[in-house]
Amino acid sequence: MSPFTRPASPPGEERFRLAMAASGIGMAIVDLDRCWIEVNPAFERMLGYRAAELLGRPAAEFTHADDLDRSAAAIDDLLAGRIDTIDAAKRYRHRDGHTVWTHANVAVMRDPGGAPLYLLVQLRDITAERMAQERLRALDDEHQLALDASQRQLQLFADAVAHDLRAPLRSIESFSALLAERHADQLDASGLDHLARIRNAAMRMSSLLAALGELSYVTRTELKSTQVDLSLLAEWVGAEQRDADPERAATIEVQPGLVAQGDERLLKVMFTRLMENAWKFSREKPQVSICVGGETRGGSMRMWVRDAGSGFDMRYAHKLFQPFQRLHGPDEGGGHGLGLAIAKRVIERHHGTLRADSAPGEGSTFHVEWPAVPAHRNHT
Numbered sequence: 354m355s356p357f358t359r360p361a362s363p364p365g366e367e368r369f370r371l372a373m374a375a376s377g378i379g380m381a382i383v384d385l386d387r388c389w390i391e392v393n394p395a396f397e398r399m400l401g402y403r404a405a406e407l408l409g410r411p412a413a414e415f416t417h418a419d420d421l422d423r424s425a426a427a428i429d430d431l432l433a434g435r436i437d438t439i440d441a442a443k444r445y446r447h448r449d450g451h452t453v454w455t456h457a458n459v460a461v462m463r464d465p466g467g468a469p470l471y472l473l474v475q476l477r478d479i480t481a482e483r484m485a486q487e488r489l490r491a492l493d494d495e496h497q498l499a500l501d502a503s504q505r506q507l508q509l510f511a512d513a514v515a516h517d518l519r520a521p522l523r524s525i526e527s528f529s530a531l532l533a534e535r536h537a538d539q540l541d542a543s544g545l546d547h548l549a550r551i552r553n554a555a556m557r558m559s560s561l562l563a564a565l566g567e568l569s570y571v572t573r574t575e576l577k578s579t580q581v582d583l584s585l586l587a588e589w590v591g592a593e594q595r596d597a598d599p600e601r602a603a604t605i606e607v608q609p610g611l612v613a614q615g616d617e618r619l620l621k622v623m624f625t626r627l628m629e630n631a632w633k634f635s636r637e638k639p640q641v642s643i644c645v646g647g648e649t650r651g652g653s654m655r656m657w658v659r660d661a662g663s664g665f666d667m668r669y670a671h672k673l674f675q676p677f678q679r680l681h682g683p684d685e686g687g688g689h690g691l692g693l694a695i696a697k698r699v700i701e702r703h704h705g706t707l708r709a710d711s712a713p714g715e716g717s718t719f720h721v722e723w724p725a726v727p728a729h730r731n732h733t
Contacts, residue, residue, distance in 0.1 A: 379395045415446055428459070452480070508573065522558055584645075586624055587611075602639065608645060626693065627721075649725055655720070
């Protein structure tokens with residue numbers, strides 16, 4: 354006997370049967386023993402069985418093995434009243450053996466006293482959508498593998514070029530130093546100027562190669578996450594900046610008690626690059642003023658490095674963290690254009706972000722944010 358003969362009047366039952374038969378989505382009735390007792394034509398087409406082959410058989414027989422436990426637990430919760438409906442993806446086995454992906458909506462029908470009578474199941478076939486998603490995912494994985502291989506090749510090429518350039522660069526530096534030391538008195542003003550230009554260019558090239566090596570290091574080294582005393586790390590970097598430029602008046606304030614998870618070596622590189630940047634672009638000020646602070650909020654560590662330097666126009670902020678992009682020329686304190694790119698790469702490896710706020714003549718603030726709990730990956 355159909356369960357509709359109990360709770361519904363004949364006209365209502367007939368209307369429901371007509372709607373169920375005409376529906377374009379799979380619909381079925383499942384009794385409390387979890388067996389099919391009613392199925393519509395769309396349901397038959399979806400699984401490839403005739404109604405006579407389905408009725409009276411447990412729904413679990415047609416459920417994908419990997420979904421059995423999850424499906425049974427969800428129905429337990431539904432019948433017990435712990436949830437109102439089931440609305441989830443579910444897999445079935447088609448008659449020919451292939452998997453049918455569905456979006457299932459299951460509701461429990463109850464009598465006036467609240468006792469469950471049967472389950473109403475509605476299924477939408479999403480197999481084509483899931484296959485398209487899988488193809489896209491596979492394509493993304495393929496592209497990512499190709500990109501990773503390309504990046505590795507590019508990095509190896511950059512390392513090889515940097516290595517091969519160091520030897521002739523050392524010769525240029527050494528011989529230009531000897532020329533300045535032993536033969537400066539034989540050069541006129543123009544010759545001395547040319548020699549100075551050669552030595553300065555060699556120094557810039559040496560600095561650039563060192564920065565390229567550092568960018569390679571922060572990109573390729575294994576990430577080792579530990580609890581890091583960020584306040585101590587910032588004070589350490591600040592002391593190094595003072596030692597490198599002892600004649601410069603400087604005030605460096607670091608908020609105490611800042612602790613977070615991260616790779617201490619890489620975070621030190623990040624602080625060094627951010628504080629070097631602050632130091633460099635405070636050259637026109639009476640003294641260097643740097644403030645480092647932070648807070649833990651919403652599962653993230655948020656830090657900032659603030660300076661009172663020359664600042665920059667935010668219209669050009671999109672260039673700030675791109676390799677070899679400079680907002681200032683060499684005569685204005687601009688370097689090789691890799692320092693902030695290195696800092697950004699460090700924080701990206703921590704699955705975080707780096708951004709800046711600034712205005713010309715008003716200093717800059719660099720905001721760093723990364724998850725307080727490290728991601729379960731060693732590299733990106």
